Amino acid sequence: MESMKKILVTGAKGQIGSELVPLLRKKYGHENVIATDIKDEEEGDAPYEILDVRDGKKLAGVVDRYGIDTIFHMAAILSATGEKNPQLAWDVNVGGLYNVLEVGREKSLFRIFIPSSIAAFGPETPKVNTPQDTVLKPRTMYGITKVIGERLGEYYFWKYNLDVRGVRYPGIISSKTLPGGGTTDYAVEIFYEALRKKRYTSFLKPQTRLPMMYMPDCLKATLMLMEAPLENLKHHTDFNVAGMSFSVEELALEIKKRIPEFEIDYEPDYRQAIADSWPESIDDSAARQEWGWSPDYDLPSMVDDMLEKLRIKLGL
Ligand SMILES: NC(=O)c1ccc[n+]([C@@H]2O[C@H](COP(=O)([O-])OP(=O)(O)OC[C@H]3O[C@@H](n4cnc5c(N)ncnc54)[C@H](O)[C@@H]3O)[C@@H](O)[C@H]2O)c1
Numbered sequence: 001m002e003s004m005k006k007i008l009v010t011g012a013k014g015q016i017g018s019e020l021v022p023l024l025r026k027k028y029g030h031e032n033v034i035a036t037d038i039k040d041e042e043e044g045d046a047p048y049e050i051l052d053v054r055d056g057k058k059l060a061g062v063v064d065r066y067g068i069d070t071i072f073h074m075a076a077i078l079s080a081t082g083e084k085n086p087q088l089a090w091d092v093n094v095g096g097l098y099n100v101l102e103v104g105r106e107k108s109l110f111r112i113f114i115p116s117s118i119a120a121f122g123p124e125t126p127k128v129n130t131p132q133d134t135v136l137k138p139r140t141m142y143g144i145t146k147v148i149g150e151r152l153g154e155y156y157f158w159k160y161n162l163d164v165r166g167v168r169y170p171g172i173i174s175s176k177t178l179p180g181g182g183t184t185d186y187a188v189e190i191f192y193e194a195l196r197k198k199r200y201t202s203f204l205k206p207q208t209r210l211p212m213m214y215m216p217d218c219l220k221a222t223l224m225l226m227e228a229p230l231e232n233l234k235h236h237t238d239f240n241v242a243g244m245s246f247s248v249e250e251l252a253l254e255i256k257k258r259i260p261e262f263e264i265d266y267e268p269d270y271r272q273a274i275a276d277s278w279p280e281s282i283d284d285s286a287a288r289q290e291w292g293w294s295p296d297y298d299l300p301s302m303v304d305d306m307l308e309k310l311r312i313k314l315g316l
Contacts, residue, residue: 011075053096081181093145213243
């Protein structure tokens with residue numbers, strides 16, 4: 001088997017999955033991409049299964065039934081939701097991931113994608129230009145599950161020859177599906193509020209600077225890594241990938257240039273502590289060297305595109 005032929009996506013109804021699935025279907029064939037999620041939302045004639053990733057038996061059954069060779073494992077509990085319910089975050093993120101890796105091992109799957117996050121870093125990690133190989137001492141349950149995911153995926157690669165790959169996504173900004181309970185959600189909400197109400201109250205402080213990425217770059221990175229020749233990879237499950245970095249006030253200013261009436265104020269909540277433990281910017285030279293990564297969008301081009309897409313979506 002030398003390419004992805006039958007693909008299963010877990011967490012397919014989430015922010016990333018809901019844009020990844022149509023892209024994969026276009027590239028690999030409508031009927032060759034099986035979307036799954038706990039959400040009960042059928043998709044017409046497209047293959048869809050309700051699947052809780054904590055149910056390893058059902059996962060194995062779906063993999064058998066469709067002859068799956070590749071999994072994009074997008075199901076997870078994100079950082080902010082994870083801090084509200086750490087036990088659930090552990091169950092889904094660690095238990096679900098273990099089930100995916102085990103099914104990969106048992107059925108000798110071709111390739112598996114498991115996303116990590118900038119949440120794998122912690123306060124002791126260098127904040128600016130965070131290196132590829134560095135201190136991983138996260139303080140959130142979400143971050144802890146992501147470090148476990150990176151290490152476990154790498155273990156299955158060395159121990160069982162299972163081709164597991166992953167990137168540390170930064171905060172993902174998109175115009176289609178709302179984000180699912182992360183600390184960078186403000187960078188999507190702000191656009192909706194700017195267009196609808198001309199004002200936004202940020203749950204992070206003005207100077208909080210975080211690594212971010214526009215959805216087209218997120219999808220590009222995901223597919224580029226999954227299509228890269230295995231022999232080129234020195235890292236596997238933990239690639240740093242950078243898109244752009246900005247502070248809340250820099251984003252607000254960029255929106256104000258395009259919507260002059262826009263006003264922002266600040267009421268930091270529990271998510272501030274999470275954001276404070278994460279890096280400001282990321283060194284992604286390993287991804288650039290090993291699989292040719294480079295992003296297409298910077299802050300101004302992302303803001304232009306978001307406003308254009310959301311104006312259409314909101315009928316403005
Ligand atoms: N969006 C980001 O900014 C970001 C940043 C870093 C990493 N990531 C990672 O990327 C992946 C996808 O993230 P996303 O933003 O699409 O998340 P999301 O929260 O938008 O979507 C996750 C999906 O998983 C589903 N899900 C939850 N529990 C499940 C379970 N037990 N079984 C099956 N499905 C379940 C949810 O219904 C949801 O549709 C996750 O691993 C996440 O940690 C995302």
